[in-house]
Amino acid sequence: MPNGATWSDAEKKKRLLVLVNPAAGKGNDVSAYERDVAPVLECAFDRARIDVVVTTRRGEAQERVASMDLQNTAAVVCVGGDGTIAEVFNGLMSRGGAAEKFPIGMIPAGSGNAIAKSLAHAGGEPCDRASAALAVARGHIAPAGNGDAAATAATASVMHSLLSFSWGFFADVDIESETMRWLxxxxxxxxAIVRILFLRRYSAKLRFKPLAITPDAVPAGKKSKELAIGQEPKEAAAVAAMDGASAGDAIADRPGWREIEGDVQGLWALNLPWGGEDMYAAPGAAPDDGCYDLLVIAGASRLSLLGLLLIFDGGAHCTHPAVTYVKASAFELDPGPSHTGKGGFIAVDGELVARADGKWGRTRRQARSPSHWSPYDPVGVVNADP
Ligand SMILES: Nc1ncnc2c1ncn2[C@@H]1O[C@H](COP(=O)(O)OP(=O)(O)OP(=O)(O)O)[C@@H](O)[C@H]1O
Known part of the structure; x- marks a missing residue:
């Protein structure tokens, strides 16, 4: 369905599958769905055609979507956070074909809500349940990933990503804060403050294929490249930092690739501009630009990281001396352990990536235990959009 279109009569006769994650955010109250979302959805779909499923465990949303009746369903609506959307997206991608372009409605009810925030920002809408419900009821569909999704060749399995790949500082903050979900x-x-105070040092080898940003290289309709020409001062400053040619060392046997090796503290690769509702992490990112925006932190002191944390909400961190910000069509990470032997997680769309041998990361409790620590194998991330 093109942008701006609304549900056709034929689609309105189909069913709407609503997946409510009660564990998302501070603990999703199903009554909040009934109060803020259901009445709006019922403007477009007959109540009897709306199937509301409250998930009972991790993985259920993915399983349901993997086996649902696509022909008779108009869309899947996620009431949760990025993890819920990631499950639904991976469930659809596992089916292949038309399922890969199946509409997903996103009602922000998680902790980060980066995907919903990015889409709301692009549409000039506030990021809240009622506005998102209205967008679903209107049937306005925007591309959010299929053409630009990463096939993450992680060690244990292939994971498809709409939002992000993170390692080191960024992933540790995400995964280790799950015990404070109530906040x-x-x-x-x-x-993040805890991790800065008790700073871990990591080493890694990061290889990436940067995209040169020049006004001449701007394909029509590509938002991130429009930003590169500079429409908003803050964003233009951030995009000015995306000079792939000056980031990292050239790799002799791989033309066009660069390498950063050594004291790399964290990598955050984003496919969308917002890394959380108040984290304008990658101002130049767009869902359909065929690349990831890489944020690499290397050699930063505690004070420097604290300073970074304070300016993350507005995008100014991109020009910070400790940050390399570059657009890349592919990258490979060979992560080493942290000097304490703890952390050093990899997360895709905020979800922990398990290791191939299953000895570590089989459960989150194991993953947090240093006795289970061993490094990941190298991970390659490519963009599905050539
Ligand atoms: N009934 C349930 N009990 C426990 N976990 C669940 C249940 N249903 C779903 N989950 C899991 O809850 C996890 C967290 O959900 P989600 O990511 O949507 O919320 P969040 O982490 O608060 O938000 P965000 O990812 O935006 O920060 C997901 O990994 C999902 O698989």
């Missing part, structure tokens, strides 16, 4: 989005800030 909502504040859990990220608190855990």
């Amino acid at each position: 909502g989005g504040l859990r990220f800030t608190i855990q």
